[in-house]
Amino acid sequence: MGDVVLFFHGIGGNRTNWRDQLLALAERFHAVARDARGYGLSNDHSGPLNVGDFATDILRLFDQLSDWSEHIVGLSISGLRWIS
Secondary structure (H helix, E strand, O other): OOOOOOEEEOOOOHHHHHHHHHHHHHHHHOEEEEEEOOOOOOOOOOOOOOOOHHHHHHHHHHOOOOOOEEEEEEEEEEHHHHHH
């Protein structure tokens, strides 16, 4: 399987927003969509979060995938989370 493609949803969304894209890329890439902290099925709804918190979560995910080449797809605030 090819490189990892990570999908990050925007405000009010969740990982299911990317269903069609995940299916379309599944044969060529390891496509992954996850719920951001406080969204969807994530298990942390502990309180106020800021863009830096989300960016830290993304960097931790990258650390776990360090042996892979990643491609990033973000919607809305996800782009801001990535560049912060």
